[in-house]
Amino acid sequence: MLVYLRLLKESFGFAMNALRNNKLRTLLSLLGVTIGIFSIIAVLAAVDSLDRKIKKDLSSLDKNTIYLFKGSFGPSVIPRWKRDQFPQVKYTEYEYLKSALPEAQQMAYQLFVKSEIMKYDSKSVSSVNVVPVSYEFIDIQGLEFAEGRFYNEAESNSGAAVLVIGDELANSLFENVSPIGKQVRLYGQRFTVIGVLKKQGAGMFGDSNDTSVFIPVNFLRRMYGDNNDSMTPVILIKPQKGIDMDAFKAEVSQKLRNQRGLKTGEIDNFFINVLSGFTDLLDSIIANMNIGGWIIAGFSLLVGGFGVANIMFVSVKERTNLIGIQKSLGAKNRFILFQFLFEAVILCLIGGIIGIVLVWLIAIGLTKFLDFEFVLSFGNIMLGSGLAILIGLIAGILPAISASKLDPVEAIRSGI
Numbered sequence: 388m389l390v391y392l393r394l395l396k397e398s399f400g401f402a403m404n405a406l407r408n409n410k411l412r413t414l415l416s417l418l419g420v421t422i423g424i425f426s427i428i429a430v431l432a433a434v435d436s437l438d439r440k441i442k443k444d445l446s447s448l449d450k451n452t453i454y455l456f457k458g459s460f461g462p463s464v465i466p467r468w469k470r471d472q473f474p475q476v477k478y479t480e481y482e483y484l485k486s487a488l489p490e491a492q493q494m495a496y497q498l499f500v501k502s503e504i505m506k507y508d509s510k511s512v513s514s515v516n517v518v519p520v521s522y523e524f525i526d527i528q529g530l531e532f533a534e535g536r537f538y539n540e541a542e543s544n545s546g547a548a549v550l551v552i553g554d555e556l557a558n559s560l561f562e563n564v565s566p567i568g569k570q571v572r573l574y575g576q577r578f579t580v581i582g583v584l585k586k587q588g589a590g591m592f593g594d595s596n597d598t599s600v601f602i603p604v605n606f607l608r609r610m611y612g613d614n615n616d617s618m619t620p621v622i623l624i625k626p627q628k629g630i631d632m633d634a635f636k637a638e639v640s641q642k643l644r645n646q647r648g649l650k651t652g653e654i655d656n657f658f659i660n661v662l663s664g665f666t667d668l669l670d671s672i673i674a675n676m677n678i679g680g681w682i683i684a685g686f687s688l689l690v691g692g693f694g695v696a697n698i699m700f701v702s703v704k705e706r707t708n709l710i711g712i713q714k715s716l717g718a719k720n721r722f723i724l725f726q727f728l729f730e731a732v733i734l735c736l737i738g739g740i741i742g743i744v745l746v747w748l749i750a751i752g753l754t755k756f757l758d759f760e761f762v763l764s765f766g767n768i769m770l771g772s773g774l775a776i777l778i779g780l781i782a783g784i785l786p787a788i789s790a791s792k793l794d795p796v797e798a799i800r801s802g803i
Contacts, residue, residue, distance in 0.1 A: 416698045417738035419691025420778055423684050424742030428763070428771045430680025432746055434673050436761045451632055452527060453624040454660040455484075455639065465654065473656040477613060478604075480646055481521075481622045487642050490635055492627045495523040496604050499619040505600060506572040507560040515556065516599040517573070519607045527625045530596070533557075535567045535582030538603055546605030551582035555597035574610065578602065632661065688774070691738065692782040699731050699786035710790055711798025724791035731783020732776050739775025743768055 454460070457473040481496040488494070497520040505515045518524075522543035530537065530551075538549050550573070557566050566580040587596045611618065626635050636659050643657060703710070710723055743763075750761040 413698060413734070416694030417691065417734060417741075419687055419689075419694050420735050420738035420775060421691070421742045421745075423687030423689075423691050423778075424739040424771045424775055425745050426684035426687055427680060427774065428743055428746045428767050429749070430684065431677065431767050431770070432750060432761060432763045434676050434680070435764060435767065438673055439762060440760070450662050451626050451630075452662045453622075453626070453636070453639065454662070455622040455624060455643070455657060456620065456660075457657060458619070458660075459658040460660040463658070474647075475613075476620050476622050476657065478608065478620070480643065483646055484622065484624070484639070484642060488624070488639065490627055490630055490638070491624050493523045493526045493623075493625040495527055495623040496521045497524065497621045497623060498604055498607060499621065500607070501617060503573060505556065505560070507569065510560050512556055512559050512598075514598070515573075516595075518599050518601045519604040520601060521604050524601070524623070527623050530601075531585040533583045533585045534565065535580070537582055537601070543603045544605060546603050546607075546609045548576060548578045548606065549581045549603070550578045551584065551601040552580055553584050553595065553597040553599045554586040555595070556600060557583045573600065573602070574607075576610075636661070688778055691735075692778050695731055695735055695738075695779065695782035696786060698734065699727060699783050700789075702730065703727065703786050703790045706790075707793065707798045710793050711795045711800075714793070714795035715799065720791040723793075724787045727787035727790050728780065728783045731787070732779030735775045735779030735782065736772065739771055739778075742775075743771045746771075 456476050457470065459465075459470070463470065478496055481494065485491070485494045497518065500517050500519060502514045503517050504511055504513045506512075522538055522540050524530075525537040532551075533554065535551070537551055538547065541547075542549055550571070552560075552566060552571075560566070560571065561569065566583055569580050570577045571580060572578070584596050584599075607618070613620075624639065626632065639659055640655060644655065647656065649656065713723065747763050750763050753761045
């Protein structure tokens, strides 16, 4: 054991000597390993950070939550022109399904609308994400409040001029003053602030509750009616726990088909989008991003491996006389092989560590300047180190074998 520890120490010394004596040659050769490890770990860290953010944003939602509307979350066999002809879901259909589906724990009606400008006194904020939704939404989404409350059933049904704002909007318009009870202008109307949400941070698609405002859906319905092309209505359905989702989806489909008078043989003119299907789609996208990162970085690692192998062949050539002396003094082939193999691994590990440190520094910088947390996990650090060691083993095995098979007499003679 002590022999191999001494061997490792000597190999580390040889590797550092190679760096000191042939700085440019060694650094250029290690550049491929550094870039390869950097590329792989950077992609994996970015994808892991995105995955964590998505799971955090969706953690408050039940994965069985259904989004019922004319659009589809994923690809569809129904052509686009036909989907465009599908009718929008109606408020009356939401009311019907709410009474016809006892298996639904909660159901809400929401409108997707364009962003607006919100004003308070002389201050204004543009690109406000307006979320018109019925009162049940809070039980589906699980919003958390810094102060105040969500609007109740009476306020929702009557379309009262009340709203709930996000943390960033509250800070922009009111600074250090409590917004509760204050009046803001939206859609040219006065609304009373009744609640402020806790800070959420950037959303997975750039959206966030911090820049969102929640208003009763019936307020907009009263202003614009139900046939406005600029608004997309959605029925959100949260089923009861432990329910058979396939049977529940079939029941939802049958109820809405009956309500719309669709005949047997006619296709559904709506889509039942389950949130779990959406998350599965995101998981597949993330998996493809990982694969793409591995392919791109693989070429850098290949080039880096050839560079390290070249260094090791040169190192064997330069130390042929020393190898002959070691063998003549009793060094076994295995000792010589491990000596050069360890040296290749140490060189690659140095390149890998440089790549990992670069990712770590960039992650710190991006987290500081962007409203998004980039995480370099311990698992990715170990993966990067393991890859560097693997490249060292692969790149160093042939030079190490050639060194171990040298004839001691010929090796000493070649150095004279």
